[in-house]
Amino acid sequence: MDILLTGAGGQLGVEIARQAGDSALELTALAHHELDVSEREAVLDAVSAVRPRVIINAAAYTAVDDAEADRQTAFAVNSDGPANLAEAAEKTGATLVHISTDYVFDGSKSLPYAETDETSPINVYGESKLAGETAVQSTCARHVILRTSWLYGLHGGNFVKTMLRLGKERDVLRIVSDQTGCPTYTGDLAAAILSICRRHVDGNPPQDGFGLFHYAGAGQTSWYEFAREIFRLSNAFGMKAPRLEAIATTDFPAKAPRPQNSALECSKIEAAYGLRARPWRSSLAGMLDTFSRDRNTS
Numbered sequence: 002m003d004i005l006l007t008g009a010g011g012q013l014g015v016e017i018a019r020q021a022g023d024s025a026l027e028l029t030a031l032a033h034h035e036l037d038v039s040e041r042e043a044v045l046d047a048v049s050a051v052r053p054r055v056i057i058n059a060a061a062y063t064a065v066d067d068a069e070a071d072r073q074t075a076f077a078v079n080s081d082g083p084a085n086l087a088e089a090a091e092k093t094g095a096t097l098v099h100i101s102t103d104y105v106f107d108g109s110k111s112l113p114y115a116e117t118d119e120t121s122p123i124n125v126y127g128e129s130k131l132a133g134e135t136a137v138q139s140t141c142a143r144h145v146i147l148r149t150s151w152l153y154g155l156h157g158g159n160f161v162k163t164m165l166r167l168g169k170e171r172d173v174l175r176i177v178s179d180q181t182g183c184p185t186y187t188g189d190l191a192a193a194i195l196s197i198c199r200r201h202v203d204g205n206p207p208q209d210g211f212g213l214f215h216y217a218g219a220g221q222t223s224w225y226e227f228a229r230e231i232f233r234l235s236n237a238f239g240m241k242a243p244r245l246e247a248i249a250t251t252d253f254p255a256k257a258p259r260p261q262n263s264a265l266e267c268s269k270i271e272a273a274y275g276l277r278a279r280p281w282r283s284s285l286a287g288m289l290d291t292f293s294r295d296r297n298t299s
């Protein structure tokens with residue numbers, strides 16, 4: 002088998018499985034109910050049964066606010082899970098492609114973060130994801146860790162779909178304008194991941210193809226500007242656009258603090274793999290186009 006995918010029912014996992022179906026790559030997709038990555042024996046058994054060349058870990062505990070009160074589960078999934086997969090990959094000689102997050106940074110830097118920048122998470126989710134990175138790095142030599150940010154796509158829950166739903170229900174939306182990041186489309190990230198997998202399945206990874214990489218939509222924005230672009234584009238497809246009010250993070254209290262800036266600098270993955278995400282506005286337009294066509298045909 003070429004690839005074993007965990008977390009196959011999530012917004013990224015579904016997109017990876019869909020795109021793999023259109024490619025020549027063979028993929029076994031396991032959703033949460035089929036493999037719990039926090040169960041060590043189950044992970045070792047699944048990997049030795051499937052014998053993949055590459056394991057993609059798209060499984061994660063992503064409820065950022067809930068994680069504050071549920072540290073144990075966040076660490077079981079986001080730290081023990083990757084540790085188990087790293088052990089299984091190391092034992093079988095597979096490459097582990099593990100997905101991580103911009104929330105490993107504290108957000109105090111004014112420029113986009115590079116892979117070499119110091120990590121210092123400010124919430125439990127970020128801490129648990131950083132622990133997962135460390136476990137992978139210390140357990141499995143053949144690893145590719147991809148940090149991404151502000152993920153959205155056609156499947157599952159995300160900011161874009163929440164905006165479209167709230168836009169239908171309300172006349173005014175108040176959106177945080179003082180957090181900066183890089184919206185990343187699951188369609189682009191899944192294609193990048195499968196392109197990386199192809200190189201490893203073929204036994205032809207680039208010379209600098211292992212280690213830690215950033216991959217995110219090109220350019221950066223605030224949640225407020227992101228929402229403005231969502232409604233500018235969706236309005237052209239005939240969807241109702243509410244009035245948007247820019248607010249500060251302090252006006253929208255959340256259980257988990259968020260980094261003020263979590264934009265990612267992505268030149269390392271371009272140098273190693275030739276991968277560069279599209280400008281985030283182009284990707285968003287593509288996603289909304291597909292979303293509106295799906296809506297009109299369903």
Ligand SMILES: NC(=O)c1ccc[n+]([C@@H]2O[C@H](COP(=O)([O-])OP(=O)(O)OC[C@H]3O[C@@H](n4cnc5c(N)ncnc54)[C@H](OP(=O)(O)O)[C@@H]3O)[C@@H](O)[C@H]2O)c1
Nearest residue numbers: 008010011012013033037038060061063100102149151152
């Ligand atoms: N979403 C973002 O904005 C964002 C930003 C930066 C990085 N990331 C990273 O990107 C990756 C993909 O995120 P996503 O947005 O696709 O997340 P998602 O939609 O929440 O999907 C995560 C999947 O993991 C599954 N899962 C949870 N616990 C599990 C366990 N113990 N064993 C196996 N599967 C388990 C979930 O299943 P259930 O739903 O059944 O629990 C879900 O299907 C994650 O590593 C995440 O940390 C996400």
